[in-house]
Amino acid sequence: MEIHNFLLQIAAIILTARVFAEVAAWMGAPPIVGELCAGIVLGPSLLGWIEPNNVINLLAEIGIILLLFEVGLETDIARLVRSGGKAAAVAVAGFVLPFILGFVLSRYLFSLELLPSLFIGGTLTATSIGITVRILSDINRHRSNEGQIVVGAAVLDDLLGIFLLAVLYQLSTEGKVDTVSVGRIVLFVGVFFFAAPVVAKLVAPLIKHFHRRSDIPGMIPILLVAMVLVFASTARFVGAPELLGGFVAGVALSRRFFLPFGAALHMDPDFTKHVHNEMKPIIHLFTPIFFVTVGLSLDLGAVDWSSWFIWMFSLTVTGVAILGKLGGPWVIRESIPARIAIGMAMVPRGEVGLVFAELGRAGKVFSQEVYAGMILVILYTTLASPFWIKSFYRVFGHRLPNNSE
Amino acid sequence: MEIHNFLLQIAAIILTARVFAEVAAWMGAPPIVGELCAGIVLGPSLLGWIEPNNVINLLAEIGIILLLFEVGLETDIARLVRSGGKAAAVAVAGFVLPFILGFVLSRYLFSLELLPSLFIGGTLTATSIGITVRILSDINRHRSNEGQIVVGAAVLDDLLGIFLLAVLYQLSTEGKVDTVSVGRIVLFVGVFFFAAPVVAKLVAPLIKHFHRRSDIPGMIPILLVAMVLVFASTARFVGAPELLGGFVAGVALSRRFFLPFGAALHMDPDFTKHVHNEMKPIIHLFTPIFFVTVGLSLDLGAVDWSSWFIWMFSLTVTGVAILGKLGGPWVIRESIPARIAIGMAMVPRGEVGLVFAELGRAGKVFSQEVYAGMILVILYTTLASPFWIKSFYRVFGHRLPNNSE
Numbered sequence: 134m135e136i137h138n139f140l141l142q143i144a145a146i147i148l149t150a151r152v153f154a155e156v157a158a159w160m161g162a163p164p165i166v167g168e169l170c171a172g173i174v175l176g177p178s179l180l181g182w183i184e185p186n187n188v189i190n191l192l193a194e195i196g197i198i199l200l201l202f203e204v205g206l207e208t209d210i211a212r213l214v215r216s217g218g219k220a221a222a223v224a225v226a227g228f229v230l231p232f233i234l235g236f237v238l239s240r241y242l243f244s245l246e247l248l249p250s251l252f253i254g255g256t257l258t259a260t261s262i263g264i265t266v267r268i269l270s271d272i273n274r275h276r277s278n279e280g281q282i283v284v285g286a287a288v289l290d291d292l293l294g295i296f297l298l299a300v301l302y303q304l305s306t307e308g309k310v311d312t313v314s315v316g317r318i319v320l321f322v323g324v325f326f327f328a329a330p331v332v333a334k335l336v337a338p339l340i341k342h343f344h345r346r347s348d349i350p351g352m353i354p355i356l357l358v359a360m361v362l363v364f365a366s367t368a369r370f371v372g373a374p375e376l377l378g379g380f381v382a383g384v385a386l387s388r389r390f391f392l393p394f395g396a397a398l399h400m401d402p403d404f405t406k407h408v409h410n411e412m413k414p415i416i417h418l419f420t421p422i423f424f425v426t427v428g429l430s431l432d433l434g435a436v437d438w439s440s441w442f443i444w445m446f447s448l449t450v451t452g453v454a455i456l457g458k459l460g461g462p463w464v465i466r467e468s469i470p471a472r473i474a475i476g477m478a479m480v481p482r483g484e485v486g487l488v489f490a491e492l493g494r495a496g497k498v499f500s501q502e503v504y505a506g507m508i509l510v511i512l513y514t515t516l517a518s519p520f521w522i523k524s525f526y527r528v529f530g531h532r533l534p535n536n537s538e
Numbered sequence: 539m540e541i542h543n544f545l546l547q548i549a550a551i552i553l554t555a556r557v558f559a560e561v562a563a564w565m566g567a568p569p570i571v572g573e574l575c576a577g578i579v580l581g582p583s584l585l586g587w588i589e590p591n592n593v594i595n596l597l598a599e600i601g602i603i604l605l606l607f608e609v610g611l612e613t614d615i616a617r618l619v620r621s622g623g624k625a626a627a628v629a630v631a632g633f634v635l636p637f638i639l640g641f642v643l644s645r646y647l648f649s650l651e652l653l654p655s656l657f658i659g660g661t662l663t664a665t666s667i668g669i670t671v672r673i674l675s676d677i678n679r680h681r682s683n684e685g686q687i688v689v690g691a692a693v694l695d696d697l698l699g700i701f702l703l704a705v706l707y708q709l710s711t712e713g714k715v716d717t718v719s720v721g722r723i724v725l726f727v728g729v730f731f732f733a734a735p736v737v738a739k740l741v742a743p744l745i746k747h748f749h750r751r752s753d754i755p756g757m758i759p760i761l762l763v764a765m766v767l768v769f770a771s772t773a774r775f776v777g778a779p780e781l782l783g784g785f786v787a788g789v790a791l792s793r794r795f796f797l798p799f800g801a802a803l804h805m806d807p808d809f810t811k812h813v814h815n816e817m818k819p820i821i822h823l824f825t826p827i828f829f830v831t832v833g834l835s836l837d838l839g840a841v842d843w844s845s846w847f848i849w850m851f852s853l854t855v856t857g858v859a860i861l862g863k864l865g866g867p868w869v870i871r872e873s874i875p876a877r878i879a880i881g882m883a884m885v886p887r888g889e890v891g892l893v894f895a896e897l898g899r900a901g902k903v904f905s906q907e908v909y910a911g912m913i914l915v916i917l918y919t920t921l922a923s924p925f926w927i928k929s930f931y932r933v934f935g936h937r938l939p940n941n942s943e
Contacts, residue, residue: 136599137774144767147760154754164754188593194541349559349569351822355552358823362549369542414816415823417756418763 172428193426196419198379205383220285231457261483321371333385577833601828603784610788625690636862666888726776738790
């Protein structure tokens with residue numbers, strides 16, 4: 134395709150995303166619903182103007198990586214560590230429950246084969262960290278107590294998902310599981326998560342130093358974007374998804390992360406402000422491309438809407454998908470509204486669920502009908518969640534302290 | 539190629555560009571020399587780590603479009619119109635002279651065929667508006683009197699170049715020139731240049747309105763980037779290069795362009811500042827990718843450096859290329875230093891010259907030797923110009939008034 138066509142596609146994506154986001158906001162819905170709808174409208178489901186291609190996917194990937202970078206930047210690492218135990222408990226419970234429920238339902242109620250049933254369970258374990266975090270920050274709750282537990286749990290969920298994906302992938306291609314290679318992924322990811330913030334911590338003063346010394350403008354966006362991209366590819370290299378690299382880079386640069394290390398960075402509190410001011414326009418430009426692309430990658434036209442199986446299957450699996458995530462937070466000690474809020478925030482499957490479903494389709498594990506049903510499950514959980522969460526906070530929000538500022 | 543490899547490539551490009559730009563600045567050279575060298579080092583000429591591909595080319599194109607947008611934004615349209623006659627005279631003289639000199643030299647001294655000689659003349663007519671403008675803004679002279687003449691002349695030169703390219707392209711593919719289709723290009727481009735600023739002028743208050751009304755952040759970068767990209771593709775659609783669309787969008791949004799229209803925009807002088815603050819990081823991020831890509835697209839390893847012809851040919855053509863552009867400004871009434879400064883600023887052929895040379899190579903008009911020679915000419919004029927111009931201003935700068943502020 135010619136370059137000017139790509140330019141038009143990018144313009145169409147960010148403009149439509151914006152228009153739909155504004156309409157959504159005007160109707161009292163979260164902007165992200167508008168952005169997902171923009172993708173559904175522009176993509177093969179409706180108008181068919183834009184199909185996901187290499188370039189759009191790359192820009193979308195940069196968008197989600199930068200969003201996770203921003204989330205990391207605003208993460209209070211001390212609180213994340215304090216809530217680490219709870220986050221881990223929520224993540225594990227919210228991983229195991231939907232997996233078992235989804236597997237049992239598919240295997241014994243719908244009498245599917247073993248492998249598709251395992252993939253359905255796997256798809257339900259996902260938590261769309263991007264969508265979850267975006268919903269929370271749209272209502273300014275991402276730095277609240279329960280918001281931090283959700284972020285921590287979603288990150289851990291993503292990691293658990295990678296491991297499960299690696300296992301299921303081997304099972305579907307080779308018929309067995311190679312524990313050594315799965316173990317290597319676990320080891321790499323673990324090392325990366327401890328080493329990355331340290332590296333970022335060492336790099337940050339260098340960035341600050343060069344920013345102050347250089348006469349050529351643009352030091353902060355270039356060095357930070359480069360660092361985030363390197364972290365993202367390293368994450369991928371060790372077997373984790375790219376977006377977790379962005380998150381780790383953000384956490385390492387967050388103001389609160391620096392505090393315990395002290396001295397050098399205390400002297401220039403303007404630096405964090407600079408980082409925010411210069412990165413925000415870039416993040417705002419790229420992020421919507423990701424959510425539009427999620428909508429683009431769905432082909433609702435391919436679904437046979439008259440099939441009785443699809444409706445029954447997708448509705449019961451959706452029920453299980455919601456129950457499984459809502460059940461997770463009951464393993465920790467929090468107020469009931471907080472438990473419900475955390476559970477609800479974990480429901481959207483979004484892009485992570487799509488990765489599982491796509492792998493199931495590509496590996497011919499899912500039949501066309503099961504695939505369509507899973508797409509519907511992802512759609513229900515992803516599109517409806519923002520509304521529920523917003524309504525919930527409107528009614529019960531006063532019973533949950535907001536430590537945002 | 540996998541997405542994480544693209545992420546690494548982008549990181550490598552912007553990081554290397556930055557490091558080389560800093561080294562260049564530290565050695566007293568313009569940063570752009572560093573960025574071009576970064577491309578030569580990373581590309582097939584030296585390390586061969588990165589080859590230009592669709593994605594990189596697209597990001598580079600966005601970079602040059604955004605740079606031209608910024609140039610347009612900082613253009614004083616009233617002064618550009620006042621200097622319009624001079625700019626036009628410089629553009630035409632600096633177009634005709636190198637064309638004739640290059641053609642005569644190739645045809646009669648080096649006894650080349652008619653078509654290659656015409657293409658060599660054509661390549662020499664180019665002025666790299668991107669590089670020229672970047673050199674001037676690196677030394678803070680782009681808003682000076684002679685800077686505005688150069689910008690105007692470079693824009694017109696680009697337009698004349700498009701027309702010549704259309705003619706030569708038809709000549710090389712069909713053996714004759716279809717005046718109707720060339721006339722259509724001229725007409726389209728003319729209409730675009732008058733209509734585009736009016737459209738942008740009508741769109742700008744809308745952007746401002748939505749920016750003030752919306753609760754969702756990121757309105758300015760999204761709407762402005764979308765507008766610039768739409769203008770760029772429209773430019774391409776009517777037959778002009780994409781980057782001119784960016785320039786026109788910038789001119790239309792520039793503070794001084796609004797003034798004569800008055801009222802509505804006077805009320806909020808903060809808006810232009812907002813536009814600058816939010817667009818700068820994006821522009822600074824993308825622009826270096828373009829200059830690195832120019833370096834990437836050269837393969838200096840393919841040149842047979844022992845060939846006597848290549849050296850003689852490239853050196854004499856370079857002489858003619860420089861003389862032709864230096865001769866241009868003598869048709870206007872300016873001080874001698876201003877004439878020399880304007881002429882020098884028009885010398886770099888950069889990306890526009892590469893388009894001609896690439897067309898000559900792809901159409902088999904240029905032999906491998908002639909192509910290599912032309913690449914050297916583009917390289918000499920592009921890499922050496924920043925040094926000359928900087929040195930010239932260091933010595934004679936005090937004799938040229940700078941109306942920058």
